[in-house]
Amino acid sequence: MSATDVLVKFTGVQKSYDGSTLVVRDLNLDIQSGEFLSLLGPSGSGKTTTLMMLAGFESPTAGEIFLAGKPITKTPPHKRNFGMVFQNYALFPHLTIADNVAYPLTVRKVPKAERESRVNKALDMVHLAGKGERFPGQLSGGQQQRVALARALVFNPQLVLMDEPLGALDKQLREHMQIELKELHRKLGLTFVYVTHDQSEALTMSDRVAVFNDGLIQQIDRVTQLYETPVNRFVAGFVGDNTVFNGQVVAINGKSCSVQLPCGSMLTGVNVNQAASSNPVKACIRPERIHPHFAVDRPAANCLQATVDDVIYFGDHLRLRCKLAQQAEATVKIALASQTVPEPGDSVWLHLPQEHLRVYR
Numbered sequence: 001m002s003a004t005d006v007l008v009k010f011t012g013v014q015k016s017y018d019g020s021t022l023v024v025r026d027l028n029l030d031i032q033s034g035e036f037l038s039l040l041g042p043s044g045s046g047k048t049t050t051l052m053m054l055a056g057f058e059s060p061t062a063g064e065i066f067l068a069g070k071p072i073t074k075t076p077p078h079k080r081n082f083g084m085v086f087q088n089y090a091l092f093p094h095l096t097i098a099d100n101v102a103y104p105l106t107v108r109k110v111p112k113a114e115r116e117s118r119v120n121k122a123l124d125m126v127h128l129a130g131k132g133e134r135f136p137g138q139l140s141g142g143q144q145q146r147v148a149l150a151r152a153l154v155f156n157p158q159l160v161l162m163d164e165p166l167g168a169l170d171k172q173l174r175e176h177m178q179i180e181l182k183e184l185h186r187k188l189g190l191t192f193v194y195v196t197h198d199q200s201e202a203l204t205m206s207d208r209v210a211v212f213n214d215g216l217i218q219q220i221d222r223v224t225q226l227y228e229t230p231v232n233r234f235v236a237g238f239v240g241d242n243t244v245f246n247g248q249v250v251a252i253n254g255k256s257c258s259v260q261l262p263c264g265s266m267l268t269g270v271n272v273n274q275a276a277s278s279n280p281v282k283a284c285i286r287p288e289r290i291h292p293h294f295a296v297d298r299p300a301a302n303c304l305q306a307t308v309d310d311v312i313y314f315g316d317h318l319r320l321r322c323k324l325a326q327q328a329e330a331t332v333k334i335a336l337a338s339q340t341v342p343e344p345g346d347s348v349w350l351h352l353p354q355e356h357l358r359v360y361r
Contacts, residue, residue, distance in 0.1 A: 005032050005033055006030045006031070006032060006033070007031055007032065007033040007034075007067065007068060007158070007159065007191050008029075008030070008031035008054065008065065008066065008067055008159070008191075008193075009029070009030050009031075009065070009066040009069075010027045010028060010029040010030075010050075010054075010063065010064075010065055011028060011063055011064050011065075011066070012026055012027075012028065012062060012063035012064070013026075013027040013028075013029075013050075013053065013060045013062070013063030013064070013065060014026060014027070014060060014061045014062040014063055015046075015049050015053060015058065015060055015061050016061045022061075022215050023044075023046050023049050023215055024046040024049050024050055024053070024060075024215050025046075025214075025215040025216050026063075026216070027046075027050060027063065027216075027217065029050075029210065029217065029220070031191065031193060032191075032207075032208075033191055034189050034190070034191055035191060035192075035207045035208060036182070036185045036191075036192045036194065036205055036206050036207045036208075037191075037192070037193050037194070037206060037207065037208050037209070037210065038193075038194045038195070038196055038201075038202035038205065038206040038208075038209045038210070039051060039193065039194070039195045039196075039210050039212060040196055040197070040198075040199060040202040040209050040210065040211050040212065040238075040239070041197065041211060041212030041213055041238070042197060042213065042238070043197065045212035045213050045214065045215070046212050046214075046215040046216070047195050047197075047210075047212040048163060048195050050212070051161055051163055051193060051195045053065060054082075054159075054161060054193065055077055055080070055082060055084060055161050056072070056075060056076055056077035056080050056082075057077055059073065060073060067080070067158070067159075068158075078107075080158075080159075081155075081157055081158045081159075082157050082158065082159045082160070082161055083104075083151075083152030083153055083155070083157035083159070083160040083161065084152055084160075084161050084162075084163075085145075085148050085149055085152045085160070085161070085162040085163070085165040086148070086163050086165065087163060087164040087165055087166075087167045087168055088168070089136070089144045089145060089147070089148045090148065091136040091144060091147060091148060091151075092136075093135065093136050093137060094135075095135075095136075096132060096133055096134065096135055097123070097128065097131055097132050097133070097134050097135070097136070097139070097147050098116075098119050098123070098132030098133065100136065100147055100151055101119045101122055101123060101132075101147060101150045101151045101154050102115050102116075102119045102154070103151060104151060104154055104155040105118060105119070105154060105155055108155060110155075118154050118155075119132065119150075119154060120132070122150040122151075122153055122154040123150055125150065125153065125184065126146040126147070126149050126150045126180075126184075127146065127180075128143060128146050128147065128150065131143070141168055141169055141173070142169055142173045142176075142177065145165060145166065145168075145169065145177065148165070149165070149181075149184075153184075153188070153190075157190070158190075158191070159190070159191045159192075159193065160190055160191070160192045160193070161193050162192065162193070162194045162195065163195045164195055164196055164197070165194075166178065166196075166201065167196075167198075174201070175204075178201055178204045178205050179204075181205055182204070182205045185205075194206070199238060199239045199240065202223075202239075203223045203226075203227060203239070203240075206223055207222065207223075208220060208221060208222055208223070209221065209223055209226050209239075211226070211234075211235050211238060211239060213234050213238070218231070218232060218234050218235050219231045219232070219235045226239055227239060227240050227286075229358075230272075230284075230358070231272065231273070232272070232273060232360060233282055233284070233360040236284045236358065236360065237284075240286060241286065241287050241331060241333075242284045242285070242286065242287075243284070243285050243286075243287050243290065243330045243331050243332070244282050244283070244284050244328065245259075245261060245267065245282070245283040245284075245304075245324075245327055245330075246261070246262070246280070246281075246282060246283075246327065246328075247259035247260055247261045247262070247267065247280075247281060247282075247283060248260055248278060248279065248280055248281065249271075249275045249276065249277050249278060249279045249281055249359070249361075250266070250277065250278075251277065252271065252276070252277060253268075255270060255271055256268055256269065256270060256271055256354065257269065257271040257275060257281075257359055259281055259283050259359060261304075261326065261327065262325075262326040262327075263324075263325040263326045263327070265304055267283055267302055267304075267352060267357060268301075268302060268354050268357070269283050269285075269352075269354055269357030269358055269359045270354075270355065270357065270358045270359060271359050272358050272359060272360050273360060273361055274361075275359055275360070275361035276361075279361045280361075281359050281360060281361050282359070282360050283352075283357055283358070283359050283360075284357070284358050284359075284360065285352050285356050285357045285358070286356065287319070287331040287332050287333040288317075288333040289352075289353060289356040290330070290332045290333075290350050290351065290352060291350075291351040291353070292320065292332055292334060292340075292342070292348045292349070292350060292351075293348065293349040293350075293351060294340050294342060294346060294347070294348055294349075295349065296347075298349055299349055299351060300351050302351060302352045302353065302354055302357065303349045303350060303351050303352070304324055304330075304349070304350045304352070305324075305325075305347065305348075305349055305350075306322035306323060306324045306330060306347075306348050306349075306350050307322065307323045307345065307346070307347055307348070308320055308321075308322055308342045308343065308344055308345065308346045308347075308348055309321045309322060309323045309329065309344060310344055311341070311342060311343070311344060316336065317333050317334060317335055317336060318333070318334050318335075318336060318338070318341065319331060319332070319333055319334075320332040320333075320334065320342065320348075322348060322350065324350075330350060332350065
């Protein structure tokens with residue numbers, strides 16, 4: 001990312017509401033022009049506060065926010081030219097859909113003919129053409145969210161900020177809207193900053209994801225890297241499903257290490273954050289990366305013997321819950337087309353490929 005590609009820059013930004021506890025701690029973040037960046041994290045992690053500071057609804061306790069190289073910390077929200085979409089839509093119930101969408105143009109004193117043209121274009125963009133004369137109460141939740149999106153886009157903002165905008169929708173509609181939002185972003189080329197606590201939503205839509213916890217960005221990366229190579233235990237546990245084994249490091253070999261489990265079994269994996277010999281560690285692997293073998297004999301190195309406790313049907317895959325000696329239950333995902341469909345009580349060898357087993361201290 002070159003300096004000319006950076007639209008927004010947070011430099012040493014902190015935020016405290018009570019003067020002692022930092023909700024956001026030393027935030028340094030570059031947002032690239034035209035990217036879809038999601039701020040992901042649990043409640044209280046600092047992601048929404050970061051968005052509110054960018055929007056201008058909150059002021060940093062320390063540090064500076066830059067837009068296109070110019071400081072905006074003291075710029076009021078209405079002068080930042082940002083579109084904003086909230087979870088609760090924030091529509092005016094007494095105004096028609098067209099008038100709701102036109103509101104940002106009205107306050108900017110855009111001439112009526114141009115206003116009508118841009119409103120029609122925005123409604124068409126979100127698949128609500130012909131519904132401009134209706135009122136918000138006559139629309140479904142998904143349609144109301146589209147109106148809020150059209151209103152955020154109608155004045156050609158420099159940046160679109162979204163605070164959990166799909167949180168009130170049911171699962172099927174939410175997933176449909178995720179695809180629509182991603183497609184809109186691709187067509188418009190605007191910069192989107194999106195706050196969510198839903199990791200699947202962040203992975204589905206984003207170019208990059210910043211994972212927040214305890215006021216800090218734990219990792220910011222493209223979605224494939226974030227999922228496949230989490231940099232610490234928090235990211236590994238928060239983003240995607242994980243099967244975890246507790247053990248102790250007994251040998252170091254370059255970027256790998258050998259881990260002994262309480263049952264005596266040995267595993268080798270990627271030594272992510274330089275665990276030392278004798279360190280207690282967690283060895284983590286994605287459930288879809290585990291290869292189950294139902295042969296009697298041990299099929300390969302890096303295998304653990306387990307017993308199938310339950311087989312759960314998920315529509316697009318089967319999920320096995322497996323019991324292991326002196327460990328928490330292991331989850332394994334297998335394709336529906338798998339030749340061997342196990343039964344509860346079956347014995348299974350779980351092969352954990354070394355390159356996908358990540359060890360964290």
